[in-house]
Amino acid sequence: MADDVIISYRGVKKAFGGNVIYDGLDLDILRGETITVIGGSGTGKSVMLKMLIGLLRPDAGHVWFDGAEVTALHEDGLIPVRRRIAMLFQGAALFDSLTVAENIEYPLREHMKMNHDERAERVREVLDLVGLPGIEAMKPAELSGGMKKRIGLARAIAVRPEVIMYDEPTTGLDPINTSRINELIVRTREALGVTSIVVTHDMASAFKVSDRIAMLFNRRISAVGTVSEISRSDDEMVRSFIEGRPAYSPSFPPQKAP
Amino acid sequence: MIPQPLRIDIAIENVLSRVGITVRGAVEYTGGVMVMFFRSMRASVRRPFEWRSVVEQIEIIGLQSMPIVVLTAAFTGMVMALQYAHGMARFGAQMYTGKLVALTLTRELGPVLTSLMVGGRVGAGIAAEIGSMAVTEQIDAVRALGADPVKKLVVPRVLAAMFIMPFLSVCTDVIGLFGGMAVSFLEYDIPMGFFAKSAIEITKFSDFFSGVSKTLFFGIIIAVVGCYQGFRTRGGTEGVGRATTEAVVIISVGILIADYILTKLFLSF
Numbered sequence: 385m386a387d388d389v390i391i392s393y394r395g396v397k398k399a400f401g402g403n404v405i406y407d408g409l410d411l412d413i414l415r416g417e418t419i420t421v422i423g424g425s426g427t428g429k430s431v432m433l434k435m436l437i438g439l440l441r442p443d444a445g446h447v448w449f450d451g452a453e454v455t456a457l458h459e460d461g462l463i464p465v466r467r468r469i470a471m472l473f474q475g476a477a478l479f480d481s482l483t484v485a486e487n488i489e490y491p492l493r494e495h496m497k498m499n500h501d502e503r504a505e506r507v508r509e510v511l512d513l514v515g516l517p518g519i520e521a522m523k524p525a526e527l528s529g530g531m532k533k534r535i536g537l538a539r540a541i542a543v544r545p546e547v548i549m550y551d552e553p554t555t556g557l558d559p560i561n562t563s564r565i566n567e568l569i570v571r572t573r574e575a576l577g578v579t580s581i582v583v584t585h586d587m588a589s590a591f592k593v594s595d596r597i598a599m600l601f602n603r604r605i606s607a608v609g610t611v612s613e614i615s616r617s618d619d620e621m622v623r624s625f626i627e628g629r630p631a632y633s634p635s636f637p638p639q640k641a642p
Numbered sequence: 643m644i645p646q647p648l649r650i651d652i653a654i655e656n657v658l659s660r661v662g663i664t665v666r667g668a669v670e671y672t673g674g675v676m677v678m679f680f681r682s683m684r685a686s687v688r689r690p691f692e693w694r695s696v697v698e699q700i701e702i703i704g705l706q707s708m709p710i711v712v713l714t715a716a717f718t719g720m721v722m723a724l725q726y727a728h729g730m731a732r733f734g735a736q737m738y739t740g741k742l743v744a745l746t747l748t749r750e751l752g753p754v755l756t757s758l759m760v761g762g763r764v765g766a767g768i769a770a771e772i773g774s775m776a777v778t779e780q781i782d783a784v785r786a787l788g789a790d791p792v793k794k795l796v797v798p799r800v801l802a803a804m805f806i807m808p809f810l811s812v813c814t815d816v817i818g819l820f821g822g823m824a825v826s827f828l829e830y831d832i833p834m835g836f837f838a839k840s841a842i843e844i845t846k847f848s849d850f851f852s853g854v855s856k857t858l859f860f861g862i863i864i865a866v867v868g869c870y871q872g873f874r875t876r877g878g879t880e881g882v883g884r885a886t887t888e889a890v891v892i893i894s895v896g897i898l899i900a901d902y903i904l905t906k907l908f909l910s911f
Contacts, residue, residue, distance in 0.1 A: 439782050459790070466788045477783035480774075494788040539787070 390415040390547070390579055391436060393605075396445035398431060405431055407603040409445070418573055418580040420590040422625065423600030429583040430474065432600075433549040436581075437469050438462040449547075467495045470545035474552045476536035478524040484511075484535055485520035491543045510538040513575065514568060530561030534568065541572060548572065550582040554589045562589065569593045587626050591615065599625065671892075678792070678873070679866045682800050685793040695798035696805075702767070703799070703865075704806030707760045708813075714759045715814035718751055719743060719821030727830040737840070739832055743822040744841035745849060752814040753853045754901050757860035760810060761893040765868040768799055769889035772872025773882040781873065791873075799865040807861030808854045815853070852908040859904060863896045 391413035398406045405428035413419050423429050434440040435447050438454055447454045449465055457465065470491075478487050488507045492498050498506065511517050514534040524532060533553060540548055550569060554562040566589050573580050584590055590597055591611055598608040599622055607614065607622050614622060623629070727739045772795055775781050784791045819841055826832040871889040875881045 434782065437786055439785055463788050466786055471783075471786045473779045473783055473786075475778050477779040479780055479783070490789070491787040 388414045390450050391581075392446075392448040393432070393435075394446045394448070396435065396442045396447065398428065398435070398440070398442050404603055406442070406445075409600075409604050411598055411605045411608065413579065413581060414596075416577060416579055417595040418569070418582065418593055419596045419598060420582040420584060420594040421598050421600055421605075422585060422587065422590055424585065424625070427600045427603075429585075429600055430551050433471060433551055433581065433583055436547075436549065437466050437471060463495075467491075467543060468545055469547040469549065470540035470543065471549045472533065472536045472540050472551060472553060474555065476524075476532040478527075478532055478535055478539070480524050482523075483520065484522050484524070484527075487524070487535060488539045488542050491539065495543050506542055507538075510542050513541065513572070514538045515564070528561075530557050530564065533557070533561075533565060537565075537568060537572070541576060541578075544576065545578060547579045547581065550580065550584075552584055552586075553582060554584060554586045562586070565589075566592045587628070601625075674874075675866055675870050678796060678870050679800070679862060681792050682796040682866070682869075685790060686797045686801060688793065692793065692798050695794070696801050699798045699802030700806050703760070703764045703802050704810060707763060707810060710759050710763060711756055711810050711813055712817055714755050715752065715817035716821040718755055718814075719747060719818030719823075720825040722746055722751070722818075723822035723825040724829065727826055727832065731830075736830060736832065737836070739826050739830070740823070740837035740840040741844040743826075744819060744845045747818045747822070748815050748845055748850045748853045750853065750901075750905075752818055753811045753857045753860065754897065756811050756814045757807065757857055757864065757897050758894055760807070761860070761864045761897055762890050764803070765864045765871075765889045765893040766886045768865065768868030769871040769875075770882055770886045772869055773875030773885040776873060776875045777878055777881060795872075796866070796869045799869060800862060803861035803865035804858055805861075807857040807864070811854045811857040815850070848908075852905075856901065856904045856908075859900055860897050863900060864893050867893050867896060 389412045391411075393409050393411045396406050396409040398404075409432070411421075411432075421429050421432060431440055435442055436449065436454060438457060438459070442455060445455070449469065452465070454462070454465055478484075479490065482490070485504070485507050488510060489503050492503050492506060507520060508517070511519065514537050516531060516534055516538070519527075519531075519535075524535070527535065537548075537553075553565050553569065557565065569580060569582065570593055572578065580593070582590070582593060594611055596608060596610050597614040598605050599614070600606070601621050607617060607619055609617065615626065617623065722743045723739060726742045727736050730736050730738055730742070772781070775795075781791050781795075784794055819838075823834050823837045823841075826837050827834050868889050871885045871892070875885040877884075
């Protein structure tokens with residue numbers, strides 16, 4: 385089983401100023417699975433993702449990716465990691481000054497030795513995959529929120545990563561775009577065989593796309609299990625979160641800085 | 643409530659601690675700006691060179707600033723001619739107007755006013771653009787996609803500013819002199835040929851050089867502070883507004899302080 389673990393968080397601690405986000409977070413992610421991390425706003429779900437590619441550093445603890453300790457790598461050493469792990473940012477984070485095609489080509493230029501035609505071919509291919517063919521010349525400002533996310537995904541998968549991280553992929557989208565993105569997450573995994581980490585507070589989305597669900601609560605992963613295990617869980621916090629009962633609040637029970 | 647007597651020791655302590663906090667903030671900030679500058683210099687020699695971005699930035703920082711530079715230069719030269727011709731008339735020394743305008747422009751006002759105007763325009767633009775990128779996670783995205791944001795965003799702006807500012811400063815000198823010459827002739831009947839001749843005669847290469855070379859440093863201040871403000875932007879659109887305003891203030895103050903230090907330095911050679 386241990387061989388199947390591709391990503392490990394061990395004893396990770398992180399605080400921003402006096403605000404403690406994690407106090408000993410542990411999680412193993414298996415190769416090829418889709419795991420969803422759920423938790424309320426401000427519980428630091430995105431921080432987990434950013435730590436995995438070294439955009440943020442933990443104050444203590446370790447993060448491992450495929451046998452290499454990410455937390456011990458310098459900025460240059462992180463480049464191969466970032467080549468293998470792609471991230472879809474919450475607001476898509478497309479570069480406003482570049483066209484759709486240039487956005488998607490960006491990681492290709494950085495990471496791969498491809499000529500102009502190969503890049504154009506790859507752009508076409510990923511745009512087809514996200515269902516938006518022929519919009520190479522458009523600028524991000526001309527796109528709707530849902531389209532931006534899909535282009536963000538196209539940019540993320542352009543380098544054929546092994547892991548894709550989705551930061552709140554369905555937040556702020558209408559129901560049709562939400563289900564479109566959910567389908568894309570499932571389809572991308574089938575097409576590319578990637579490991580997917582989804583961070584969300586959208587339970588419908590979590591149940592739809594995941595193999596396993598982990599719940600971030602009280603500054604650590606408080607519950608983790610398969611979709612059916614989590615949906616049958618009798619843990620009070622898990623139940624209140626997945627059922628959306630008001631009893632749940634990120635600050636209950638009161639959190640104190642250690 | 644009984645009014646508390648003013649405790650002079652506590653008052654002094656409060657003032658000193660505020661001064662301490664301000665000084666510490668300023669030192670930290672200056673350190674941060676310098677680190678960013680040195681990182682950008684190191685990144686600038688690493689392949690591949692971002693020629694396209696540098697040329698783009700030269701256009702944005704340089705060519706698009708031309709109208710403001712031309713206006714600043716022309717009116718500065720014109721006002722100086724008015725003031726000098728008027729003031730020097732009291733000593734019967736109006737014929738020195740050309741020399742004074744030339745010296746003041748090339749040594750001091752040309753470079754400083756150009757840099758202040760361009761600094762306001764370009765520094766605000768850089769801080770707003772990079773600040774918006776920071777709050778929309780685009781800078782994180784640059785890193786996540788395997789690139790170095792300092793190389794991609796800071797280097798082109800710093801190189802472009804270092805290259806273009808001296809050029810703009812030369813334009814200011816020339817345009818300002820023409821402005822001064824025109825006003826001297828129209829208002830005070832000082833012959834243009836005489837004005838030009840005396841201006842060229844008095845200006846030594848060192849005067850011209852000290853003025854123009856100062857703008858190289860001002861260019862660095864404009865680009866690096868603008869970028870630094872952008873990178874540290876937090877807190878959405880409000881944060882972008884704050885970063886932009888601060889950038890203009892810090893760049894202006896930075897230029898004035900650097901001007902004193904550089905002038906002192908050049909005079910000692």
